[in-house]
Amino acid sequence: MGASDREGLETSTAASRGLLDYRLDDHLTADRGRILISGTQALVRLVLMQARLDRARGRDTAGFVTGYRGSPLGGVDFAMWKAKSLLDVHRVRFMPAINEELAAAAALGSQRVASDAEREVEGVFALWYGKGPGLDRAGDTLRHGNAYGVSRHGGVLVIAGDDHGCVSSGMPFQSDLAMQAWSMPVLHPANIAEIIEFGMYGWALSRYSGAWVGMKAISETVEATATVDLDALRTEFAATPDFVAPEGGLHYRMQDLPGLAIEERLAAKLDAVRAFAFANPIDRIVADAPDAKIGIVTCGKAHLDVLEALRRLELPLDALAAAGVRLYKVGQAFPIEPQRMRAFARGLDELLVVEEKAPVVENQIRALLYNLDPGLRPRVLGREGADGRKLLPATGELRPSRVMPVLADWLAHHAPGLDRRGSVPAFVATPVLANDADGVRRVPYFCAGCPHNLSTLVPAGSEASGGIGCHGMSGWMDRRNSFAQVPMGSEGIDWVAQSFFSRATHRFQNMGDGTYSHSGYLAIRQAVAAGANVTYKILYNDAVAMTGGQPVDRRLSVPEIARQLEAEGVARVAVLAEDALRWRGRAGEFPPRTLLRARGELDAVQRELRAIPGVTALIYDQVCATEQRRRIRRGLAVARTRRVFIHPDVCENCGDCTALSNCVAIRPLATPLGRKRRIDPSVCNDDYACLEANCPAMVTIEGGALRRKDGAAARDERLERAIADLPDPPAWRWTGPYDLVVTGVGGTGIITLGALLVTAAHLEGKSASVLDFTGFAQKGGSVIAFVRLADRPELLHQTRIDTQQADAMIACDLVVGASAPALQTLTRGRTRVAANLHEIPTAAFVADRDADLHAAGLLAKIRHAIGTDAVVVCDAQALSDRLLGDTITANVLLLGFAWQSGLVPLGRAAIERVLELNAVEVEANRLAFSLGRLAAARPDVLQVPPGTEAPGLDDPDPDAIVDGERRRLTTYQDAAYAQRYVDFVAGVRAAERAVVGPDAPLELTRQVALNYAKLLACKDEYEVARMYSDGSLEQALHETFAGDLAVRYHLAPEFLVRPRGDGRPARKLVAGRWLRPGFRMLAAARRLRGTPLDPFGWSAARRAERALAHEYAAAVSQTLRQLDANTHAAAVRLAALPAEVRGFGSVKRAAAERMRQRMREMLPQTGTRTQGDGR
Secondary structure: OOHHHHHHHHHHHHHHOOOOOOOOOHHHHOOOOEEEEEHHHHHHHHHHHHHHHHHHOOOOEEEEEEEOOOOOOOOHHHHHHHOHHHHHHOOEEEEEOOOHHHHHHHHHHHOOHHHOOOOOOOEEEEEEEEEHHHHHHOHHHHHHHHHHOOOOOOOEEEEEEEOOOOOOOOOOOOOHHHHHHOOOOEEOOOOHHHHHHHHHHHHHHHHHHOOOEEEEEEHHHHOEEEEEEHHHOOOOOOOOOOOOOOOOOOOOOOOOOOOHHHHHHHHHHHHHHHHHHHHOOOOEEEEOOOOOOEEEEEEOHHHHHHHHHHHHOOOOHHHHHHOOEEEEEEOEEEOOOHHHHHHHHOOOOEEEEEOOOOOHHHHHHHHHHOOOOOOOOOEEEOOEOOOOOEOOOOOOOOOHHHHHHHHHHHHHHHOHHHOOHHHHHHHOOOOOOOOOOOOOOOOOOOOOOOOHHHHOOOOOOOOEEOOOOHHHHHHHOOOOEEOOOOOOOOOOHHHHHHHOOOOOOOEEEEEEHHHHHHHHHHHHHHHHHHOOOEEEEEEEOOOEHHHOOEOOOOOOOHHHHHHHHHHOOOOEEEEEEOOOOOOOOOHHHOOOOOEEEEHHHHHHHHHHHHOOOOEEEEEEEOOOHHHHHHHHHOOOOOOOOEEEEEOOOOOOOOOHHHHHHOOOOEEEEEEOOEEEEEEOOOOOOOOOHHHHOOOOOEEEEEOOEEOOOOOHHHHOHHHHHHHHOOOOOOOOOOOOOEEEEEEEEOOOOHHHHHHHHHHHHHHOOOEEEEEEEOOOHHHOOEEEEEEEEEOOHHHOOOOOOOOOOOOEEEEOOHHHHOOHHHHOOOOOOOOEEEEEOOOOOOOHHHHOOOOOOOHHHHHHHHHHHHOHHHEEEEOHHHHHHHHHOOOOOHHHHHHHHHHHOOOOOOOHHHHHHHHHHHOOOHHHHHHHHHHHHHHHHOHHHHOOOOOOOOOOOOOOOHHHHHHHHHHHHHHHOOHHHHHHHHHHHHHHHHHHHHHHOOOOOOHHHHHHHHHHHHHHOOOOHHHHHHHHHOOHHHHHHHHHEEOOOEEEEEEOOOOOOOEOOOOOEOOOEEEOHHHHHHHHHHHHHHHHOOOOOOOOOOOHHHHHHHHHHHHHHHHHHHHHHOOOOOOHHHHHHHHOHHHHOOOOHHHHHHHHHHHHHHHHHHHHHHOOOOOOOOO
C-alpha cells in the first residue's frame, strides 16, 4: 500500500467514525475551514498568509522574520525552523538574531530594499519578535526604525512577548507604554484568531502609514492552542482612508537626516494610523443600545474576561443591550480610533474601561473626551471609581473572577434589573485546607546531569551572582549564588560599582554561553576597563537551554572564547572540562598560561583565580544534559555505555551522592530495610558526578541494556475480553463549556496530554483551547494545562480556567494537583478529580534525604475542596509498570481511567484517532488507555494493589523488629552477637512496660530495637564484602538490565586512599570482577571482627563505631534508671538519634559527632546526668 493509499484509508476511516479529516500540517497549509493552531504557530501562518496575499495581488514581495527568543515567544525560532520548506516556497527568510537590537536593525534594513537599485523584490514585509525585556533593550533601534519608516510594499510588525503574570520572567512586563512613547501603533489581540487577523491588519496599516506596528503577544494568548475558523477571519484591509499625506510622504527614504522633520513626520504617521483605523476598523461594538446611559470598553484579553464574567453571571449580551448598556471592544490600543470612540460615548453618563495592567486605553479615552461640554462628557472609570477609590487593579493579571465583583456592583448600581451580585461568591477563590503537606512544592531544578549542578559551586568564603539562564536557578539553592538583578548582558557590572564601596575584594559572576554571545562580552569589557576584581564563570553548555535548547547564534568554540577573553584584557583564563583529556594536546589553540583542567579541580582553580587581581575567567565546558539526550535520540551524538547503579543493600541513604552531584536522577527507594536510593535510568544523563560520593554502594556497569519487562497485559486474554466487554460511559450532555484541568510535572508529557484532548475535540468538530502554564516546568517544575471544550465557539472566551470553574481535573501529580493554582479552580458539587497516587519525588529530596511528599495530606487537600466522593484514584505508574512493562504510558492510562469515570466529555473514537495520528507507540498507548478504563470500571479484574510502598521496618510491633534484627545480626556476626542485642532490648521492654502500663504501645522499645541494631551492624569492610558476595547485587542488576554486564566497583578504603580537603577520598580505587574472590574471602573472615586478629579493628573508624554503640547503650541504660511518665517522651527522642547516623567515612564521622552532641544535650532532659562517653 502506498503512502497516498494509506492517507486515503485514514481519511475514510476517520470519516466513518464521524470525525473531521485532519492532518498535522493543517494549521499552516489549510486555506479554509477550522484549524487547530497555537499562538506561536499563528505567527508562522501569518507570514505565509501575507506572502500568499501579496502574490494574489500581483506584488513581487518577500518576507523577513528576525528576533531573539524569550518566553512567551521562546518557541518562535523552533516553529520557523520546522516550517522552513514552506517559508522557502513563500520567499520568507528567517534570521535568528544574536540579540534583539541587532534584529531590529536588520528589520530596518529590510525596508531599504525598495530603495536599492539592485533589489530582487519590490518590497519586504518584516516581523520582529522579542519578549518584554528584549523590546526594552532594542528600544533605541525600534524607535529609530519607526521614525525612519517602512517601504510602501514592505511593512514591519513588532511582536512584543509580554509576560503580564511574571510566569517566566524576572518581573512582569507590559510593552504598550514603551511603544506608545515611540509613537508606534499598538494592536492588542484577544485570542489566536485575532493574532492572525490583527497581524494582517498590522502590515496593511504599516504599509499605509509608514509606521512600524506593534502587536502584543501576552502569555495567555500566544502560549495557548485553540480552534480557529479560517472562513471567519478578515484578511483584507483595503478601504481607502480619508487622509492626505504631507509633502514627501511618510514612507522610508534614504535621505532622512537628523532634524525636527522626523518628529513631525511621526505625528503625521499617527494621523494616518487613525484615518486607516477608521476606514478599516478592527474595533467593534459588541453590544449596542441607542438610548444607553452606561458603556463598557474592553481591550485585548480583558475583553474575554468580561465576556466570561457576564456568562457566569448569566447576563447575555442582548440582556445588556435591553437594559441600556453598550459594550465596545478596542483592537487598536494606541492610538485609539477617535471617531468611533466618540460616537460610542455619545449620550452615556459613565464608561467603565476594562484592560489589563496600565490604563493605556483609559487614559486616551479620558483625554479624548475631556474637552467635551460637561453635560455631554461621561465619567470614565477604570483604575479608579467615581469616588477616587481603587476599582480595577493596575497590577497583576485580570481574570473573570477579578473582574466579576467590580462588574456586578457597577451594573447593579446603574441597572438594578441586571443585579447578579448574589452569584459572585460562587466564583471567587475559597480557602485551602491547611495540613502537613503545606510545605510540599514542585520547585524547578537543574536537570539530571546538568553542568550547572557543579559549575555554580563556589569556594568557601566566596559568593557568586546569577544571570539569565538555567544557572539562575542556583539562586534558590543553598550554594551562595544570588538571583540575577541586572538584565541580560549586564552581568557583573552591578558588582563592579558595588566593589568601589565595599570591603569585599572579589566576586564570581555566572554567565551562560548564550548570554555571552548575546551581549555578555561587553560586560566583561566594562569590568576590565573599570579594573574590577571579578571572575566570570562562562558556563559553556552549547545550547540556549532555558528556552528549549536552541543552538547559540554564531556559536563560538571554547578556544575562540578564550582568545576573545584574552584580547579583551582578561588577566587569566581557565578551562574546565567534564573529560580531563578533552583539551589535552591542544594547548596551542588557547592563550598562553591558560589553565586546562578537569572539572574535579573546580574548587582549586576557583581559589587560584580569585587570588589574581583584575578580571579572570573560567570557562566550564560541558554540554547541556537535556540537549545531549536530544542529540543522542536524533543520532547526532553517541550514548555513553557506562551506567551507575546503587546497590540498595549497601546504601545508607546518607545523601552524600546528591550533596555532591545535586542530581534529581537519584530517587528514593522504599525497601524492607527502610528508604534507600536508586538511580532512575529514564532520567539519568550519565554525568557520573555522583561517583565522587564517599560511598561504596555505587558500581558502574558496561554493556547490556535496560531490561524491557513484559507487562502482564501483553499475554492475558482475560484482560482483552474484559476490555472488550466494557461499556462506554454515558455521552456528555453539552449545556455550556467544559473545563478540564490537567496537572503534572514538566517533561512527563502533560503538554502532550493537553494537546491530545484538544485535538480529539477538534476532530469531533468542537471548539477547544488549551493553555499550558509551564514557567520553568521543563526543569521539573509544575505544569498546569487548562483545557476548555465547547460545542459552540461563542461559549469559549478566555483560555485560563478560573476560580471554581473546573468541571474536572486529571491530577497526574498530586503535588501540582494540590497546589493553590490548581485547587482554586475546583468547586464542590461540580468538579470531579481523577488523581494519580504515585509519589513523584520533588527537588526537596536532593537537599533533604528524608523529604516526605505527604501524599495523604495532598490528597486530603483535594478531597476537602470537592468532597471525598468526587475523587477517584489509582496509581498510574504502578499499573503501567505491572501491566505494560514500563511507566512511559502512565499518563495515557490515567486518561483512560478518567475517561471511563466520566471526566472527559469526548468520544473514544476521537481519542484513539489522536493516538494514531501521534504515531508514537500507538498500540502501547491504545492498550494503556484501555487498561485505564478497566482500572476505573473493573479494578477487580486488574487486581489493583493497594499501594507501592514496600513494608518497612517501621512496623509498630517491636517483636517483629527484634526477630528480624536478630536474624540479621546473626548473619552479620554470630548468634552470640545477636543475643546481646536481644537481651538489651528485652531490658528496655521491661522497663518501659512498667511505666506505660500493659496496653500502651512500646515506642521506646521500638526505637531502641531499630537503632541499637543499626549501630551494632555498621557496614564495615566485612559487611560490605558480604553484601557484594551474597548474590544480591547480581539479582538487582538482573532485574534492571539485560545482556552481558561488566561490573566495576568504586571503593575508597581509608587505609589505602588519602582524603581531600573536605574529608572525601581524593580518588577511588576501581576494580572489576577479579575483586569478587576477595569479597568472598573477606566476608568469610567476618568472625575476626572485634578480635585481636581483626586487621581493621584497630583503625580509628572502627574503634569509633564500636564506641558509639557502647555510648548509646550506656545512655539508654541511664534513661531507664530514671524512666517515668515525665521523662518517657525525652527518652524516645534520645533512642531515635542513631537514625541520623548514616553513610561512610567522613560523612558518618560527622553524623556520629552530631549524635554525641545531641545525646549530651538530651540526657539531662531524661532526668540523668551525663556519665562520660562510655568508652
